[in-house]
Amino acid sequence: MQWLELCIQTCSAGIELVGERLTVLGYDSFIVDDQAEFETFLEQNKQYWDYVDQGLQKKMEGLSQIRLYLEDNAQAMETVRHLQDELQLLRRQNPGKDLGTLEIRISNLQDEDWENNWKQYYQPIPIGKRLVVVPQWLDPNQDPDRLPIRLDPGMIFGTGAHASTQMCMMALEETIHGGETVLDLGSGSGILSITALVLGAASAIGVDIDPKAEDIARENAAFNGIGADRFNAVTGDVIADQAMMERLAGQYDIVLANIVADVIIPLSSIVPRFLKPEGVFICSGILDRRLEDVRQALHAAGLWEVSVRTLEDWCQITCKIRQGG
Numbered sequence: 001m002q003w004l005e006l007c008i009q010t011c012s013a014g015i016e017l018v019g020e021r022l023t024v025l026g027y028d029s030f031i032v033d034d035q036a037e038f039e040t041f042l043e044q045n046k047q048y049w050d051y052v053d054q055g056l057q058k059k060m061e062g063l064s065q066i067r068l069y070l071e072d073n074a075q076a077m078e079t080v081r082h083l084q085d086e087l088q089l090l091r092r093q094n095p096g097k098d099l100g101t102l103e104i105r106i107s108n109l110q111d112e113d114w115e116n117n118w119k120q121y122y123q124p125i126p127i128g129k130r131l132v133v134v135p136q137w138l139d140p141n142q143d144p145d146r147l148p149i150r151l152d153p154g155m156i157f158g159t160g161a162h163a164s165t166q167m168c169m170m171a172l173e174e175t176i177h178g179g180e181t182v183l184d185l186g187s188g189s190g191i192l193s194i195t196a197l198v199l200g201a202a203s204a205i206g207v208d209i210d211p212k213a214e215d216i217a218r219e220n221a222a223f224n225g226i227g228a229d230r231f232n233a234v235t236g237d238v239i240a241d242q243a244m245m246e247r248l249a250g251q252y253d254i255v256l257a258n259i260v261a262d263v264i265i266p267l268s269s270i271v272p273r274f275l276k277p278e279g280v281f282i283c284s285g286i287l288d289r290r291l292e293d294v295r296q297a298l299h300a301a302g303l304w305e306v307s308v309r310t311l312e313d314w315c316q317i318t319c320k321i322r323q324g325g
Helices: 012-024 035-044 046-051 054-060 076-093 111-115 117-121 163-175 191-199 211-223 242-247 261-267 288-300
Strands: 002-009 031-034 064-071 104-110 125-127 131-135 147-151 181-185 203-208 231-235 252-258 275-287 303-311 314-321
Touching: 002 076, 012 031, 012 035, 012 064, 012 076, 031 035, 064 076, 076 104, 125 163, 131 191, 147 191, 147 211, 163 191, 163 252, 163 275, 163 303, 163 314, 181 191, 191 203, 191 211, 191 231, 191 252, 203 211, 211 231, 252 261, 261 275, 261 288, 275 288, 288 303, 288 314
Parallel strands: 131 147, 181 203, 181 252, 203 231, 252 275
Antiparallel strands: 002 064, 002 104, 031 064, 125 131, 275 314, 303 314
């Protein structure tokens, strides 16, 4: 089936009025792309600021539009003309209101454009000396010299493409010798837990504040032949939820946190409770300008870095509990 994508060019001040008129006309599903709305979202979610994609920010610059989709049939262009008339009527009914140009830009799409074309952008990613992240629909045995980590990268953050994730995987290559127990805080897709298990860890628990991550991580584990006897995923906030901390009580060989600096800093004081005396804390998602802030928090918690890795603008720290004074 073929579709038409209609992009109505408006402005931030006009988004609400245009959206209301589309709803009145019976369009109950449309997408808003607006720079001002995007910037408001970022301002209200500063704890995730480190992960804002600069390419996405650039793409949103000056953008205010509403997208909707029509089946490309004999009536489609008549529908478009009617919509154009309604938008001009909206302008006349709101004199003095800035609604933008209200131009409608039309593009042709097919079903497969929506469902499968995104897959072409995901190819195997070699990481470190022994690992390769492979989209689950591709042959995992393309490179016999590397251990495949199979994922569905269309689901949630944690595809192996980000520098912070790659550095954690490299650190796990260096740290896993076989039989380790792992606690993965902010586990997302489960990529780091799965990596640890593929490298030879005995068991892993993934914790994420997003309830959707729980099923996704389990599904990704299954792609790699890892069952519930070795991997478990749970939902919760390990910083704020005392019950969650008690639920996870125990000492682990490795604790992982691939999050952001503003979460790692308060997390630092909690991590030693989960580590064995010789255990290792691997944290990443730290912009280079925040490295010293994180270091200070780790030192205050009695953790001392064994190594610091950098890639692009990001840093990863491997540390242990400091022994002695």
